[in-house]
Amino acid sequence: MALSRDDVAKLADLARLELTETELERLVGQLDLILTAVDSVSQAATAEVAPTSHALALVNVMRDDVVTASLPREAVLAMAPAVEDGRFRVPRILGESA
Amino acid sequence: MSPAPALLDFDRAMALFDPALGLEVHVELNTRSKMFCGCSTEFGAEPNSQTCPVCLGLPGSLPVLNRRAVESAIRIGLALNCSIASQCRFARKNYFYPDMPKDFQTSQYDEPICHDGRVTVEVEGRQIVIEIERAHMEEDAGKLVHVGGSTGRIQGADHSLLDYNRAGVPLVEIVTKPILGAGAQAPQVARAYVAYLRDLLRALGVSDVRMEQGSLRCDANVSLMPRGATELGTRTETKNVNSLRSIERALRYEIRRQAGLLVAGGRVKQETRHWHEDSGTTSPGRSKEQAEDYRYFPEPDLAPVAPDPEWVERLRLELPEAPPQRAAWLRAEWGFTEAEMRDVTGGGALDLVVRTVAAGAAPAAARKWWTTELARWANSAGVELEAVPMTAEQVAEVQALIDQGVINDRLARRVFEAVLAGQGDPAAVVRDLGLAVLSDGSALRQAVQRAIADQPEVAQRIRQGKVQAVGALIGQVMRDLRGRGDAAAIRQLILDELTSGQEAG
Ligand SMILES: [Zn+2]
Numbered sequence: 001m002a003l004s005r006d007d008v009a010k011l012a013d014l015a016r017l018e019l020t021e022t023e024l025e026r027l028v029g030q031l032d033l034i035l036t037a038v039d040s041v042s043q044a045a046t047a048e049v050a051p052t053s054h055a056l057a058l059v060n061v062m063r064d065d066v067v068t069a070s071l072p073r074e075a076v077l078a079m080a081p082a083v084e085d086g087r088f089r090v091p092r093i094l095g096e097s098a
Numbered sequence: 099m100s101p102a103p104a105l106l107d108f109d110r111a112m113a114l115f116d117p118a119l120g121l122e123v124h125v126e127l128n129t130r131s132k133m134f135c136g137c138s139t140e141f142g143a144e145p146n147s148q149t150c151p152v153c154l155g156l157p158g159s160l161p162v163l164n165r166r167a168v169e170s171a172i173r174i175g176l177a178l179n180c181s182i183a184s185q186c187r188f189a190r191k192n193y194f195y196p197d198m199p200k201d202f203q204t205s206q207y208d209e210p211i212c213h214d215g216r217v218t219v220e221v222e223g224r225q226i227v228i229e230i231e232r233a234h235m236e237e238d239a240g241k242l243v244h245v246g247g248s249t250g251r252i253q254g255a256d257h258s259l260l261d262y263n264r265a266g267v268p269l270v271e272i273v274t275k276p277i278l279g280a281g282a283q284a285p286q287v288a289r290a291y292v293a294y295l296r297d298l299l300r301a302l303g304v305s306d307v308r309m310e311q312g313s314l315r316c317d318a319n320v321s322l323m324p325r326g327a328t329e330l331g332t333r334t335e336t337k338n339v340n341s342l343r344s345i346e347r348a349l350r351y352e353i354r355r356q357a358g359l360l361v362a363g364g365r366v367k368q369e370t371r372h373w374h375e376d377s378g379t380t381s382p383g384r385s386k387e388q389a390e391d392y393r394y395f396p397e398p399d400l401a402p403v404a405p406d407p408e409w410v411e412r413l414r415l416e417l418p419e420a421p422p423q424r425a426a427w428l429r430a431e432w433g434f435t436e437a438e439m440r441d442v443t444g445g446g447a448l449d450l451v452v453r454t455v456a457a458g459a460a461p462a463a464a465r466k467w468w469t470t471e472l473a474r475w476a477n478s479a480g481v482e483l484e485a486v487p488m489t490a491e492q493v494a495e496v497q498a499l500i501d502q503g504v505i506n507d508r509l510a511r512r513v514f515e516a517v518l519a520g521q522g523d524p525a526a527v528v529r530d531l532g533l534a535v536l537s538d539g540s541a542l543r544q545a546v547q548r549a550i551a552d553q554p555e556v557a558q559r560i561r562q563g564k565v566q567a568v569g570a571l572i573g574q575v576m577r578d579l580r581g582r583g584d585a586a587a588i589r590q591l592i593l594d595e596l597t598s599g600q601e602a603g
Contacts, residue, residue, distance in 0.1 A: 054398065
């Protein structure tokens with residue numbers, strides 16, 4: 001399956017990456033190569049082999065519903081680009097209405 | 099941009115189109131800790147005081163699933179008559195929005211834990227089966243506040259503020275299959291379904307199910323197709339619908355809006371819309387991303403969940419009674435007629451009546467206050483009965499005051515008004531406002547004597563044995579005491595007064 005320039009441009013947009021025309025051209029070729037490599041896996045997979053989504057054959061890794069300590073508030077807010085009223089301050093969101 | 103076509107009259111819209119509904123309900127679970135970390139889920143804490151590397155998505159952190167959240171999800175699925183997946187997994191839903199610090203939401207996509215269920219709801223005596231497509235586990239997002247806009251909305255806002263305490267709180271999302279054939283009852287069906295879920299989830303004890311606090315949220319999808327057509331029309335998804343009443347209103351509005359568009363030769367745009375409670379309208383939000391835009395992929399950091407069949411069976415056996423069965427035996431126990439019980443359940447008063455009875459009131463009295471006085475108050479205030487600022491215990495207290503003869507029904511109404519206005523508990527209100535019935539004492543005796551003196555000819559007729567004439571005097575005493583009298587006590591007092599007068603004379 002061939003990846004088009006538009007596919008890559010859309011993916012870049014969804015990932016919030018700004019790519020130049022040259023970068024796009026280069027990535028179309030590279031991503032196409034990766035997809036072809038991944039595609040070869042499907043030649044090995046047969047109907048009897050279930051698709052793998054996890055590297056370890058583990059299920060039901062769970063914890064009890066117990067509260068543990070959270071990070072100190074100051075430490076959390078120190079990571080924010082800007083703080084107001086104990087909250088993370090972000091620019092207004094464009095093209096949205098809520 | 100040309101102005102939007104006018105709304106079409108609802109009845110006319112229903113004559114031309116069949117609505118198809120789809121409801122997505124998010125339930126915030128009442129676990130102590132978050133879905134994938136040990137941060138507390140307690141409501142109302144200082145902003146950003148309940149976060150950690152896992153729920154903030156800091157590099158190197160690893161999520162671990164909350165067993166009780168999984169148990170709640172399974173119990174919800176069982177109560178909705180769903181199949182429980184023998185194995186399921188989580189997925190990452192990728193999108194950028196500041197309420198999601200991880201830049202993805204951990205959800206379930208192709209393998210929900212519960213699928214293919216059904217429930218039956220009743221609207222105006224008609225049973226409607228609602229098919230459940232799935233119920234899956236996911237996590238909540240943080241809370242955004244928009245600053246600078248006049249209305250707290252994003253339009254005109256300068257910037258936004260975020261509290262991530264809610265990010266990572268466990269949610270179960272319950273999705274219906276398209277609900278067809280409801281016709282003009284569609285808005286009521288949606289409301290009845292969400293009310294059913296609310297009662298069911300409360301009975302399960304898995305959530306606080308407070309719509310006004312956001313622990314139960316409904317997104318309502320609706321589309322219209324010309325009558326007789328079989329292909330579904332383009333749908334819109336209305337968000338921000340946070341009461342049962344607004345579900346019905348929002349759907350009526352959306353049906354009228356879409357019908358207006360279609361009749362004018364326009365097309366419905368597939369989009370998310372926001373409900374505005376104040377104006378009773380919806381407005382467009384962001385255009386809906388396609389599922390593929392979220393680039394879902396299996397969550398590599400969480401092992402799949404394979405619920406032990408024995409565990410599932412045990413949970414099935416421990417399920418509480420379904421709300422309709424519970425209502426049936428409560429009706430028998432309380433001795434209500436079917437119509438009386440419909441008033442109670444339809445008005446969302448069942449649990450309130452249960453609690454009022456538990457607090458000592460007779461069932462008929464509990465029903466009376468919740469379905470009349472308090473229902474009227476809720477209706478005019480535009481809130482759910484649950485949100486009325488009066489507790490079941492306070493209602494039982496008012497009834498106890500009536501039973502003890504401290505107040506009568508008429509005074510009780512004034513006590514309700516005062517309690518609802520936040521003036522304190524019933525007993526305190528009665529004391530502070532001097533609302534107690536004057537069953538004896540000098541004030542009552544004086545009022546009786548005044549009435550006799552004012553209407554000597556009536557008094558004379560009573561002395562002559564025309565006891566039915568006493569009503570005129572009782573009426574005057576009641577007016578004099580501004581309703582604080584007990585009619586039976588006044589009657590006795592008047593008769594005593596006139597008889598003793600006779601003996602003396
Ligand atoms: Zn956390």
